[in-house]
Structures are given as C-alpha cells and as structure tokens.
Ligand SMILES: Cc1ncc(C[n+]2csc(CCOP(=O)(O)OP(=O)(O)O)c2C)c(N)n1
C-alpha cells in the first residue's frame with residue numbers, strides 16, 4: 001500500500017504503508033511520469049456496474065426528497081460560488097453527491113466534524129471576496145451556534161445566503177439513537193422561528209418547501225446583501241455503504 005498524505009502525522013497511522021509525505025497533486029504528477037499507461041478495456045463497464053448497483057440500492061430506500069433537495073441546491077448555486085456545509089444531513093449527502101465538477105468551491109468541517117462551522121466560515125469567504133454570492137448550509141441545531149452572526153452579515157452587508165434545513169432537532173443523532181437503542185433522548189429542540197429571527201436582524205428571509213427551494217434559493221443568491229432561506233424538512237441518511 002502506498003499512502004500519499006500532506007499531514008506527516010497521519011502517515012501509516014492506520015496501516016503499514018509506503019508513506020509519501022506530499023501534497024497529493026504533486027505526488028500524483030510525479031507518479032504519472034514514472035508509470036506506464038495500462039490498457040483496461042473493462043474499466044468503463046465496471047464503473048457502470050458499480051454506479052448501477054448504487055442507483056438500485058438508493059432507489060430501494062425511498063430517498064427521493066433528499067435527492068430532490070440536493071438537486072435544487074445544485075441548480076440554484078452559480079458554478080463559481082463557494083458553499084459552506086455544516087454537520088447536517090444534507091451536507092452528508094453533499095459530501096458524496098453534490099457536484100464533482102466544481103473543484104475547490106465546496107467547504108466542510110468533515111475532518112473534525114465541528115458543528116456550527118458553516119455560517120462563520122461563509123462570512124469569512126464573503127468578507128474576503130464580496131464579488132460572488134456565498135452559500136452556507138446548516139441544520140436548525142447548527143444554526144443556533146452562530147445565529148448572532150446575522151448581525152455581522154447585516155452590518156457588513158455581505159453577499160451571503162444561509163439555507164437552514166429545519167427538522168426540529170439534532171436529526172442525525174435521532175437516526176443514530178433510534179438505530180442503536182430504538183429510542184432517542186435530548187434530540188428534540190425548541191424550534192425557533194428562523195424567518196422571524198432573521199427578519200429581526202434586518203435580514204430578508206423566506207420559508208420554502210422542496211418544490212420552491214430552487215427558485216427561492218436562486219432569488220436569495222442573486223439579491224445583494226445577506227438573506228436566509230428556511231426549509232422545514234425531515235431529511236434522512238442513506239444506509240451505510242460499507243456494510
Ligand atoms: C461542536 C460540536 N458539538 C456537537 C457535535 C455533535 N453533533 C454532530 S451533528 C449534530 C446534530 C446537528 O443537528 P442539526 O444542525 O439540526 O443537523 P441535522 O442533523 O438535524 O441535519 C450534533 C449535536 C459536533 N459534531 N460538534
């Protein structure tokens with residue numbers, strides 16, 4: 001096994017390997033010069049077969065709402081606009097299914113999993129480059145970590161749209177607890193009115209639904225200054241893919 005890793009401390013931390021301490025882009029460029037091209041006539045077919053298996057498995061899980069919501073975000077967000085995703089179920093979908101053709105625009109605290117990252121990070125991006133719209137995506141739980149920063153977004157008139165998916169609680173923990181113990185504890189939240197909260201900061205806000213999401217999000221992203229789009233929805237995760 002060859003492990004290419006930019007963080008020296010992670011080399012061989014899980015498996016013995018031939019460790020290469022490098023940025024992946026540079027190491028792969030060097031490797032490309034060192035290896036012979038290998039013909040593999042079946043590769044495209046094998047990829048097709050895997051993708052078909054994934055499609056059939058997802059279809060059996062009744063997850064059209066989740067895919068519809070992710071499609072709507074993809075449709076509304078301009079290609080070059082940066083997006084910042086919190087620890088929320090829609091983001092876990094986005095990690096594997098948002099859009100690989102928009103390199104370096106999608107940001108998430110996936111490594112450490114720090115809840116509350118998305119909105120402050122998006123504020124930073126909007127302050128650094130106010131010429132592009134910026135999207136933040138949070139759940140209702142994570143949104144409460146930095147709701148006061150709506151004041152900052154308003155004060156500096158940042159071109160920032162915050163999509164809050166409101167399922168009334170710590171949705172992913174509901175799923176985990178129900179799966180492990182058959183019941184939940186401490187997962188149901190107070191469910192403030194996020195539209196009224198945003199408006200009280202002078203930030204325009206709209207409550208939307210899966211059907212109107214793409215249009216409402218496009219409108220919010222195109223408008224100058226900050227805005228909030230609230231989507232009341234109970235999204236679910238797909239089944240673990242490694243089992
Ligand atoms: C700082 C921090 N606190 C707590 C957690 C644990 N945690 C991860 S996801 C989550 C629930 C988030 O709820 P919400 O933002 O509403 O998103 P949902 O799961 O409902 O989509 C919690 C509490 C964490 N990852 N980081």
Ligand SMILES: [Mg+2]
Pocket residue numbers: 139140141165166167168169170171
């Ligand atoms: Mg939630």
